[in-house]
Amino acid sequence: MAHQSTDLTTNLVNLGQSNLSGDKRALYLKLFSGEMFKGFQHNAIARDLVMKRTLKNGKSLQFIYTGRTTAEYHTPGNAILGNSDGAPPVAEKTVTVDDLLISSAFVYDLDETLSHYDLRSEISRKIGYALAEKYDRLIFRAIARGARAASPVSATNFVEPGGTQIRVGSSTNESDAFSSTALVAAFYDAAAAMDEKGISSDGRCAVLNPRQYYELIQAVGSNGLVNRDAQGSALQGGNGVIEIAGIHIYKSMNIPFLGKYGTKFGGTTGQTSPGNTGDFIGPALEDASTAQGGINNDYGTASEFGAVSAGLIFQREAAACVEAIGPQVQVTSGDVSVIYQGDVILGRLAMGADYLNPAAAVELYVGATAPSAF
Numbered sequence: 601m602a603h604q605s606t607d608l609t610t611n612l613v614n615l616g617q618s619n620l621s622g623d624k625r626a627l628y629l630k631l632f633s634g635e636m637f638k639g640f641q642h643n644a645i646a647r648d649l650v651m652k653r654t655l656k657n658g659k660s661l662q663f664i665y666t667g668r669t670t671a672e673y674h675t676p677g678n679a680i681l682g683n684s685d686g687a688p689p690v691a692e693k694t695v696t697v698d699d700l701l702i703s704s705a706f707v708y709d710l711d712e713t714l715s716h717y718d719l720r721s722e723i724s725r726k727i728g729y730a731l732a733e734k735y736d737r738l739i740f741r742a743i744a745r746g747a748r749a750a751s752p753v754s755a756t757n758f759v760e761p762g763g764t765q766i767r768v769g770s771s772t773n774e775s776d777a778f779s780s781t782a783l784v785a786a787f788y789d790a791a792a793a794m795d796e797k798g799i800s801s802d803g804r805c806a807v808l809n810p811r812q813y814y815e816l817i818q819a820v821g822s823n824g825l826v827n828r829d830a831q832g833s834a835l836q837g838g839n840g841v842i843e844i845a846g847i848h849i850y851k852s853m854n855i856p857f858l859g860k861y862g863t864k865f866g867g868t869t870g871q872t873s874p875g876n877t878g879d880f881i882g883p884a885l886e887d888a889s890t891a892q893g894g895i896n897n898d899y900g901t902a903s904e905f906g907a908v909s910a911g912l913i914f915q916r917e918a919a920a921c922v923e924a925i926g927p928q929v930q931v932t933s934g935d936v937s938v939i940y941q942g943d944v945i946l947g948r949l950a951m952g953a954d955y956l957n958p959a960a961a962v963e964l965y966v967g968a969t970a971p972s973a974f
Contacts, residue, residue: 639728746955747963859907
C-alpha cells in the first residue's frame with residue numbers, strides 16, 4: 601500500500617559513455633526509469649509520510665522545531681515586544697545526507713539473447729524494490745528512535761512533550777502484538793496522547809506488520825471496528841480496515857518488529873511458520889549507527905532496538921528526510937558494453953533521515969518494559 605507522488609521529470613536516467621542513437625537513448629530512458637520507479641513507488645511507503653526536503657547544495661539541512669507559546673493580557677501603555685517569557689522556544693535539527701546508496705546488476709548480452717522474457721525490465725524493477733526497502737527501513741528506525749526521545753527544546757522554564765511508547769496488551773507475551781482488541785485500544789491511546797500533546801490530527805498514520813494488519817481485518821465485527829464497505833470486496837481485497845481513530849493504516853515488512861524486520865515466528869508470538877517461508881522472511885535488524893560505513897545519521901544498533909517494538913504510529917512532523925539525489929537509473933553502454941559484452945544497470949539515491957518532533961511519534965511495544973532511548 602504505497603503513497604507516492606514522485607515527479608518523474610526530476611529523476612532522469614544517466615547513460616554513461618553512450619554512443620547510442622537518439623531513438624535507443626529514448627527507449628532506455630523509458631524502459632529503465634519506468635520499471636525502476638514502478639518498483640520503488642509500489643514498495644516505498646515512508647517517503648511522503650514525513651517532512652521531506654530536497655538538498656541542492658551542501659551535505660545537510662536544518663529543520664526548525666518550535667515549542668508552544670502562551671497568551672497574556674496587555675497592560676495599557678506597555679509596549680508589545682513579544683511575550684515576556686520569550687515564547688515560543690525553538691530547537692534546530694540537522695539532518696545529514698548518508699553516503700550514496702546503490703543497487704546494481706550485470707546483464708550479460710548472451711543471457712539476454714537466449715532468454716524468452718524481458719530480463720532488463722525485471723532487473724530494473726527489482727533494483728527499485730531494493731532501494732525502497734532500505735529507504736523505508738531507515739525512516740522507520742528514525743521514527744522509532746524519536747518515540748523514545750525527549751523534546752529537543754531545552755529553553756529554561758519550558759517543558760515540551762517528548763515521544764510516546766504504548767504497551768500493547770497486558771501480558772508479557774509477544775502474542776499481544778497480534779491481538780486485534782489490544783491493537784485497537786493502543787490506537788485510541790495513541791490518538792489521545794497526540795491530542796494531549798497538541799499534535800495536529802492531519803497526516804497521522806500507522807505502520808504495522810502485515811500479520812497485525814490482517815488480524816485486524818479478520819476480527820472486524822468483534823473488535824469494535826466496522827468495515828467501510830462490508831458488502832463489497834474490501835475485506836477479501838485485504839483493505840478492510842482503512843483507519844482507526846483518524847489514523848490511516850499501512851502495512852510494511854520494513855518496520856522494526858520484535859527484533860526483526862516485518863515478521864517473527866515462534867517464541868511467545870503464537871505465530872507458527874506456515875511451511876517453508878524462505879530465509880529472507882523476518883531478517884534480523886542490522887546495526888545502522890554512525891559507526892557503520894556510509895551512515896551519517898544514527899539509526900541505532902540492533903541491540904539498541906531490542907526485541908519488543910511492535911508497530912509505529914506517527915504524524916508527519918515525527919521525522920525529517922533529506923534527499924540529495926532522488927531515485928535514478930544509470931546504465932553502461934558504448935565501449936564499456938563491448939569490452940564486457942553486457943551492461944551494468946544501476947539504481948542510486950542519496951538521502952538521510954532523523955526524528956524531528958518526538959511528540960509526534962508513538963512506538964507500540966509488548967512485554968513488561970518499554971525499550972530504552974538511545
